[in-house]
Amino acid sequence: MHPLTTRRSALRALGSAALLAASGTVPSATAAVADERTSRPSVALDWYDLTAATIAAAGAATQITNNRTWAISWLAAARATREVPPGVDRRDFQDAALASAVHDALLALVPSRTQELDAALRTTLDRVPDGLARSKGVAAGARQARLVLASREGDGLDPASVNAPFTVPPAAPGVWQPTPPAYAPAAQYGNRLARPFLLDGPDQYRLPAPPALDSARYRADLAEVRAYGAVDSTVRTALQTETATFWLGSSLTLYTEPLRVALARSPRFVPARAALVALFHIALVDTQIATSDTKYAYLRWRPVTAIRAGTIDPDPDWTPLHVTPAHPDYPSGHNTYSGAAETILTGLTGPRTAPFELTSPTAPGVTRTYTAWSQLSQDNEDARVYSGIHTRSADVAGLALGKRVAGHALRNAERLFGVS
Known part of the structure; x- marks a missing residue:
């Protein structure tokens, strides 16, 4: 499906009057700031931050x-x-409903934060005039929280299920093995056994096999990561090292601020703001399920194993810049996440935005400025090679898979939001 068609489908599903126009025009940063300073604080932003x-x-x-x-x-x-x-009153009802829904769902899923959540709900409701709008909004939020929680019960996304045991196959050329220094057991195998939100099944968008070990593409991949991803690389620049370190951490953490930027700069229609956040994370859950399906379908070894134990100029002392995560190389999970995030943000807010600054917990003191969602994806693609933990092919394939899964979410959003 053409990207514009996909985008229009998503806008229809989420309510086109409540989202940005299909032209992709993004409000200016000045307008966004003015929007956040209206008389009543944005409940969507308050509960996003919470x-x-x-x-x-x-x-x-x-x-x-x-x-x-x-x-x-x-x-x-x-x-x-x-x-x-x-x-x-529309706004009174929607503010109360959003706060009630997020409060009740978080309370069920993160009960250790009951005190903080209850206090935040009181603060929100104190700003909403007492009356039918508030009481009906609270009831609507509570009802939907119960229904959504019930619909996702037993979906296999709890930590124990996510890290279900995996039996490592015997060592062989190209086959994943636990990696140094910890040689930890395989992680996230259980994702591919979980129930998606919108995918028909974990393997719906399974990627084709990675490059063959005797192919020119594989040789080029290995040569690049060997040269640029080594801890003692002599060709990786300081900026490239910074890129690797900046994007090393959790994708969830790193994309929290970009999504907030998009949320703050979108119109102040409460349902649209809630739908933007929901669809972003729905697509990311499905993307991670699809990622693990492909990873464990092909079990491609990591660069550190390929370089130390492979047949192409083996170097038993080669060490990557950063520690290799405990799951197969193909595709890169950071890049599937990035590809999906880019697709949702582009589909619902347009490809570009006013400049915004981003920091990273793994690169203290470093601030980067972005103006397009695709720029984050490009940095992710490069970063995993410079870290020495993924081949370029795994990164490119990851971006493609994330975009496909997120495109599916945009086209099928009405199945969750109930808009005909």
Whole structure:
């Protein structure tokens, strides 16, 4: 499907009157700031920040589980705010409904934050005039939180299921083996056994096989990562090292601010803002499920194994700049995440935005400025090679897979949001 067609389909599904126009025009940064300074604070931004803080303080150890928490909470909010009962103030109802939905879902999923969540709900509701709009909004949010939580029960995205045991196959050329220095067991195998939100199955967009070990593409991949990804590389520049370090951490953490930028700069329609956050994380859950499906379908070894134990100029002492994660090379999970994030943000807010600054917990003191969602993807593609933990082919394939899964989410959003 043509990208513009996909985008229009998503806009129809989420309510085109409540999202940015299909032209892709993005409000200026000045307009966004003015928007945030209106008389009543933005409930969507308040609860976005609270969701991020809740997960940062007491979230799960597995990234996909935390994406699931975001998805459930904000899907409930999007559904609760969609239809306003007759005879009540629209904004009062929607503010109360969003806060109630996110509060109740987070309370069920992260109960250790009960005190903070309850206090935040009181603060929000204190700003909404007492009356039918508020009471009906609270009831709608609570109802949708219960329904969405029930619909996702037993979906296999809890930490124990995500890291289900995996039996490592015997060592052979190209086959993944645990990697130094920890030689840890395989992680995230259980993702491919989980139930997606919108995919028909984990293997719906399974990638073709990675480059053959005797191909020119594979030789080029290995030569690049050997040269640029070594801890003692003599060709990697300081800027390239910074890129690798900046994008080393959790994709969920690194994309929290870009999504907030998009949220703050979108129109102040509450259902649209809730739907943007929900669909972003729904697509990312499905993307991580699809990523693990392809990873464990092909079991491609990591560069450190290929360079140390392979037949192409083996070097038993070669060490990557950064420690290799404990799962197969193909495709890169950071890049599937980035490709999906780019596709959702582009599909719902346009490809470009006013400049915004981004920091990273793995690169203290470094600030980068971006003006297009695709720039984040390009940095992710390069970063994993410069870190020495992925081949270029794994990165490129990862971007492609993430974009396909997110495109599927955009085309099928009405299945979750119930818009005909």
